[in-house]
Structures are given as structure tokens and as C-alpha cells.
Amino acid sequence: MNSLFSRLISVGVICATFATAAFSQTVQVTLTDGEGQPLENAVIELLLPDSQKSQYQQATNSLIDQRNKEFVPTVTTVTVGSQVNFPNSDDILHHVYSFSPAKTFNIPLYGQGENDDYFETFTEPGIVEIGCNIHDWMLAYLYVAETSLVSLSDSNGVASIANAPSGEYSLRIWHPRAAANIEELTQSVVLSSGAVTELSMSLELRRDRRVRRAPGSDGRRYR
Ligand SMILES: [Cu+2]
Structure with a gap:
């Protein structure tokens, strides 16, 4: 029993070592708007198959x-x-x-x-x-x-996801004012072991559809 137990332990240790090495990939996306300006507040999300999701939730x-x-x-x-x-x-x-x-x-x-x-x-x-x-x-x-493999672009338009697994995945991109829908903005990316995968994306934006805030007005709406 003792020798079986020690073999199980060593298998566990080997798996953990592989897992650590496999988690060092980064995907970094630089986003611009239709005029080439840095696009802040865009979301990037790496989509994993169901079998891999639970370890990133x-x-x-x-x-x-x-x-x-x-x-x-x-x-x-x-x-x-x-x-x-x-x-x-x-x-x-x-x-x-x-x-x-x-x-x-x-x-x-x-x-x-x-x-x-x-x-x-x-x-x-x-x-x-x-x-x-x-x-x-x-x-x-x-x-x-769906998982923690998600990031928001900063004022330079840069979003990055670290500690991603290696392999081929779908990368979803979303912005509140993106003219294209979320399916059109999903693309395939290959994350190579230990590498930083860099992408650039330009998004056409729709007009800001938020209600304009009237100066000095409370905008109060009674119901
Ligand atoms: Cu309010």
C-alpha cells in the first residue's frame, strides 16, 4: 500500500508541474476606434471549452x-x-x-x-x-x-489576459458602442506555450446612445 500511495503522490506532483508551465501564456490586444484613437473600456474574453472552465471560475x-x-x-x-x-x-x-x-x-x-x-x-x-x-x-x-480569463482595455486601449492555458481558443471582444455584434468580433487565437500573443483590433463605434444629461436638470422621471 505504501508504495502505491507514494506513486500516486509523485504522479500528482508531476501533473502540478506541467500545469504551472502550461499556465504562463498571455494574450494582449491593442484596441483602437474607427479613427485610430485608443479604445478604452473594451472587454476581451478568452472562451474555454466546458471541460476547462471550472479551474478559472x-x-x-x-x-x-x-x-x-x-x-x-x-x-x-x-x-x-x-x-x-x-x-x-x-x-x-x-x-x-x-x-x-x-x-x-x-x-x-x-x-x-x-x-x-x-x-x-x-x-x-x-x-x-x-x-x-x-x-x-x-x-x-x-x-x-464565463471565466476569469477576461480583461478591460485601459486608456491606452490595451487589454491583456495573463495565466491563460496554451492552445487554440476563441477570443471574444465587446464594447458598449461596437457597431459589429459580439459574434462578428469573436476570432480564433493560438496561445503558444510561454508566449505573449499580441493582436491589434480596430472597432467601428456607434453613436453614444446614452440619454444626454441636461445641465442643471435632475432628469427626474415620475412613475
Ligand atoms: Cu440616480
Whole structure:
């Protein structure tokens, strides 16, 4: 028994060593808009087959604040199963909701500090549009990814995913104003062992469809 047990242990150690070596790939995408300017707040997600997903599904709590009658940040990515809270940092009331199929929720009128410990849980992958029932221009997007292999582009338009497995996968790209749909923006990438795979993408954008915030107006809507 002892020798069988020790053989099982050594097999386990060998597997772990391989696994560590296989997890060192990075994919980095530089995104620009139709005018060649860096595109911030674009999401990239590496799509894995079902058999590989579970090892990348560590949920992380996130926070979307409300400050000066805006959501901050406007685009957030989380892994499926994560929780997000929506504190109100303003000295007025907000009423946060989503009608998106990936997650419908409603947090009725609340003031500063009232819901600091309240979380919504996001169990379905997809894009959740979050609004405020009082201030029509307030809009945030929560991208609920299938795994943690997801990233948001920074002010230089750069998004990168580290610790990805090697192999051929689909890479999904999304932006709130992308003219092309999410299927059109999905492409195949090959991640070679230990390598950084660099891609460049240019996205045509639609007009900003957010409700314009009138100066001095509360934008109050009664129901
Ligand atoms: Cu509001």
C-alpha cells in the first residue's frame, strides 16, 4: 500500500508541474476606434471549452459606485458567480435596476450609505445594462464572463489576459458602442506555450446612445 500511495503522490506532483508551465501564456490586444484613437473600456474574453472552465471560475466581489449622478466605473468585468454592490455616494436617492436577460434586478430608492452591504449575485454569463430609474442618463455595463480569463482595455486601449492555458481558443471582444455584434468580433487565437500573443483590433463605434444629461436638470422621471 505504501508504495502505491507514494506513486500516486509523485504522479500528482508531476501533473502540478506541467500545469504551472502550461499556465504562463498571455494574450494582449491593442484596441483602437474607427479613427485610430485608443479604445478604452473594451472587454476581451478568452472562451474555454466546458471541460476547462471550472479551474478559472474564481468569483470576485466588485463594486459599482454612484457619484455625482453617474455610475463609476461605467464598464466592469466579473467572473460568473461574482457579487456586486451598488453603494450610493451621493446625498440624493438613486434607484438601480436592470432588465437585461442575463440578470434582472431592482434596488428601490435608497440614499447614501443605505445599501453599502447589499450585493447582487451574477450567476449567468452575459452583459448586464444597469440604469437608475431617477436619472435617465445613468448607465453602467457589467460584463459577466464565463471565466476569469477576461480583461478591460485601459486608456491606452490595451487589454491583456495573463495565466491563460496554451492552445487554440476563441477570443471574444465587446464594447458598449461596437457597431459589429459580439459574434462578428469573436476570432480564433493560438496561445503558444510561454508566449505573449499580441493582436491589434480596430472597432467601428456607434453613436453614444446614452440619454444626454441636461445641465442643471435632475432628469427626474415620475412613475
Ligand atoms: Cu440616480
